[in-house]
Amino acid sequence: MITTKITELFQIKYPIIQGGLQGLGKSPLVSAVSEAGGLGLITAGSYENKKEMMEDIERVKNATTAPFGVNIAIGIRRPMDDFVKGAIEAEVPIVFTSGANPEPYMEQLLNAGIKVVHVSPSLKFAKKAEKLGCEAVVILGYEGGGHPGSGDNTSLSLIPRAVEELQIPVIGAGGFSNGKGLLAALALGAEAVQMGTRFAVTKESPLHEKVKERFVSSNEEDTVLVKTSIKKPMRVLKSENSLKLFELEANNKPTVEELLPYINGESYKKLVEKGEINTGIISAGQGVGLIDNIPSVEALFQEIISDYQERLNQLPHISENE
Template sequence: MIETKITQMLGIRYPIIQGGLQGLGTSPLVSAVSNAGGLGLITAGSYETKKEMLEDIELTKTLTNKPFGVNIAIGIRRPMDEFVEGVIESGVKIVFTSGNNPEQYMDDLKKANVKVIHVAPSVRFAKKAESLGCDAVVVNGYECGGHPGKEDTTSLTLIQKAVKELSIPVIASGGFSTGKSVLAAVALGAGAVQMGTRFLMSKEVRLHQNVKDYLESLSETDTVMVKKSIGKTARVMKTNHSIELEELEKQGATFEEIFPYISGESYKELIDTGNLNTGVIALGQTIGLIDEVKTVAEIIEEIVYDYRNQLSYLTMNTMGKR
């Protein structure tokens, strides 16, 4: 066990939280992460209806008796009211919100004794989440896959700033996939890390094998920043397709021209069929530190071993110099 304020709050063994993965944060991955001592998150946006989500939550409950939560992206693609209602109906007690302000849902979630953790790309938005009554915040550094915000602040600075200025626990996101990086986050004051990219390279995640094989060949330079032209900047996996999108945006393409590249349908085709010539998928720079697909249990075991080994090394060296 690695004990922090976040592990205590969420009832988990290790300060490792699965990122909200659109279309991929479903029962096989979620239960595997929770069973291995982390916190798995059902991604509400993976389902067409509340009923579908509730069915997968119930399936997850049969696959693990450990805590897990639900990730809800607010105002990104569609209204999420029914999914918030579904969380309350399901009895799940942990919700991660992202995207727009979660204020409209706070009263209902709090009345149901749900822990609410909001994902923020800056200290300013993290402070707003704190003022709304969120129990903790995730801060996204520039290295992260998906949406890093507009300020391009790296995790090294953002974590320390957030810890200094907030009174609620901080979870670090953006650049974390190894035990050494988890130890660094804890040393900076974070209570846990949230990882998305690392779990893309797990055996349990329902991502097409062609994509996993491609990810194995990538380095830290193999991401592209797209969707800048519509104010939704996102770091995604570099492919000929995403490079083409990047170039179109530089040339001043209209939303109608770039939409086929970023639509939900094209993304689904990418993750389901492995067609690298369609869709874009969020990917962090830490992909450069990942070179093998492993089971979730192996991933978390490796991270924990690396964390403890590095902590022991630092402790011994520090004591030896006294």
């Protein structure tokens, strides 16, 4: 057990939180993360409608009595009103929001007694989240997969600033994949880490095995930022498709219609479900270079905590050469 403000807030054993994973953050992965002592998050965007999400929430409840939450990306793909209502109706205790401003949903979430956490790529937005009543914030560094924001500030610079400026607990995200990263985040003042890419490459993740293997064989240079032309930068795994998209944006001013063949939902579905790596794009953080296996979630937690403890025990023995 590692006790921090976040483990106490969420009543979890370890300060390790699963990131929002489009199409992957479903009951098998979520329940495994929570059962292992972390916080699993149902990813609302993975479902066609509220009913589907609520049915999967029920599967998590049947699989574990440990706390879990729902991740809701606002203004990314479609309206999230029904999914917010679904989280409330399902009496989920924790909701993570990301993307656009969560203010339209804050009153109803807080009135339902839900602990709200907002994912922010900057201190400016983190401060707004605190004023809105969020009980914690995730600070997402430039290294992170998915949407790291328009800046290029890393977790190393963002986390300590946020810890200094905010009164609520800070969760570090972006580049964290192992126990050394967890220790580093806590040393910077964070109360937990959120990992997306690392949990995508586990046995319980529904990601196709071919794609998992591609992640394992990748290094820290195998990601690229796309969708910059529409001011929605997204860090994804390098592939034939993502590099074509990168070149298109670098050399032209493409319309949204020209971007759609690369980023539409059908292409992503083929990638995730059928392993067609050169179709669609998939989020990946720079921490992908630290991933060298495909463990069960339980085994991954054992690896992370063992790695964390080993490095923690070494620190008192480190001294400057005389």
